[in-house]
Structures are given as structure tokens and as C-alpha cells.
Amino acid sequence: MNDLKILNKPKIYSEIELKSTEIGFTMPSDLFIGSLLKTLITTKPESNLLELGTGVGLSLSWMIDGMDSKSKLITIDNNPDLIEIAKHYFGNDERIKIICGDGTKWLKKYKGEKFDLIFADAWPGKYSEIEEVLELIKIGGFYIIDDMKAQPNWPDGHYMKVNKLIDYLENRKDFNLTKMNWSTGIIIATKKY
Numbered sequence: 001m002n003d004l005k006i007l008n009k010p011k012i013y014s015e016i017e018l019k020s021t022e023i024g025f026t027m028p029s030d031l032f033i034g035s036l037l038k039t040l041i042t043t044k045p046e047s048n049l050l051e052l053g054t055g056v057g058l059s060l061s062w063m064i065d066g067m068d069s070k071s072k073l074i075t076i077d078n079n080p081d082l083i084e085i086a087k088h089y090f091g092n093d094e095r096i097k098i099i100c101g102d103g104t105k106w107l108k109k110y111k112g113e114k115f116d117l118i119f120a121d122a123w124p125g126k127y128s129e130i131e132e133v134l135e136l137i138k139i140g141g142f143y144i145i146d147d148m149k150a151q152p153n154w155p156d157g158h159y160m161k162v163n164k165l166i167d168y169l170e171n172r173k174d175f176n177l178t179k180m181n182w183s184t185g186i187i188i189a190t191k192k193y
Contacts, residue, residue, distance in 0.1 A: 003182075006031045008038075010061035012089055019085060020056045029055065029121060032183035033146045034062030037119055040142055040188075041066030044116040050136070051075040052103050053122030057086040063119070064090065071095060076103050077122070107132045117142040127161055130168065134175070137191045143175070149185030 009031070037059060041049065045068050054060060054077035063073060076099045077083050083100040090096050099106065103124030114136050120126040125133040126145050137143050148162055166187070169177055175189040 003032070006035050008065070010034075010038075010065040013058065013061050016057050016061055016085075016089060020058065023056070023081075023085075025056050025082070029059035029146065030183055033144075033186060034059050036183075036186065036188075037117075037144065038062040038066035040144070041071070041117060044071070044141075046070040047072075047116035048113050048138075049073040050115045050118045052107075052118070052120045052125040052133075053077060054082060054086050054098065055121070056082055057089050059119065059121065060086060060090060060096075064093065064096065067095060069095075073097070074099065076101060076106055078102050104129055107136075110136070114138040115141060117144065119144045121146060127165060130165070134172070134189075134191075139191050139193050141191050143187075143189040143191075145187050147184045148179070148187055149181065151184065 041047065041063055047067070049063060049067070049071065051060060051063060051073065054075040060075055067073065072095050074097045075086065078101060080100050083098060087098050091098060103122055107124055107129045116138055118125065118133055118137055120133060120143070134143060148166065150159060169175070169187060169189060174192050176192060177187065177189045180186040180188070
């Protein structure tokens with residue numbers, strides 16, 4: 001098996017990748033997490049999805065590719081320049097709500113429907129507001145995080161935060177957890193029935 005052979009990339013992916021390089025965006029999600037997100041979202045028809053950390057929309061393109069016509073997705077980022085890029089590519093899709101704002105504040109105020117899948121690729125929902133995020137996941141829903149293996153752009157001491165988060169998730173009794181030493185280091189947690 002060759003996991004480097006990634007099939008069915010979103011049609012818009014290459015264009016967004018070029019834009020990412022053009023603006024010097026240094027934190028894009030990789031192809032592996034995108035492929036995984038698309039695959040998992042496909043298991044959730046008519047789903048409600050949340051992405052924390054839109055970036056330029058690379059992982060968002062995969063998530064949208066996995067959605068059916070009745071699914072909906074909220075994506076949030078605090079960088080207005082990146083949000084404008086995401087809106088350029090996805091702003092016309094009525095299933096998608098793109099929010100420029102503070103993820104921490106949004107999570108504390110959100111009172112809507114729970115989510116079938118949350119991809120937390122930002123500080124809020126991963127290293128802060130973890131309780132709030134995990135409460136927003138439906139039974140049978142997925143919580144997915146990446147960048148759990150050491151990354152070149154990590155600040156000094158960040159590994160301690162990563163280890164603390166992993167320990168916390170391992171001790172949750174209401175989730176089943178799989179840690180994958182693949183891609184940038186992925187954790188998939190599923191809310192128990």
C-alpha cells in the first residue's frame with residue numbers, strides 16, 4: 001500500500017495551494033488530513049460540521065468535497081486576510097458559513113445544534129476551550145486534531161502543551177480515542193453512546 005498516492009483531490013485544491021505559497025502562508029494542512037476529513041465526513045450525511053482555523057481553506061476544500069447537499073459547515077478564523085481568501089473560493093456555497101472572529105469568544109457564545117464532526121486546527125478548541133468543544137460533539141460524532149507530532153514551527157515548550165492535551169484526551173471516559181503517528185500526528189476521538 002502506498003499512502004502517498006492520494007486520490008480525488010478537490011478541484012480547487014491546487015489553486016488554493018498556489019495562493020497559500022503566493023502569500024507565504026506557513027501553516028497549511030497537509031493532504032493526508034484533508035483526505036481523512038473528506039472520508040470521515042462522507043460517513044455523516046446531512047451533517048453539521050465545524051472547522052476551527054480556516055487558514056486559506058485547504059482543509060476546508062476537502063471537507064466540502066466530503067459533504068452531501070444537505071450538510072452544513074461553519075468555519076472560523078481570526079485572520080481577516082485569510083478569511084477573505086476562503087470567502088473568494090467558498091463564499092457562494094450556501095452550505096458554508098465563513099466567520100472572521102475570535103474562536104474562543106465564538107465557542108463561549110455558541111448555543112446552536114451540536115456537531116457531527118469538529119476539526120480543531122487552531123488554539124481555541126485544541127489548547128483552550130477544550131471542554132466547550134467536546135460538549136458540542138453529538139454522540140457518534142468525531143473530534144479531530146492534527147499537528148500532534150513535533151513541528152518545525154513550534155515555539156519553545158509547546159510540546160508540553162501537546163502532551164498535556166493528549167493526556168487529557170486519553171483520560172476522557174466519554175470518548176473512544178485513536179492516536180495516529182501519521183501525517184503531522186492525528187488524534188481522532190469519537191463521542192460514545
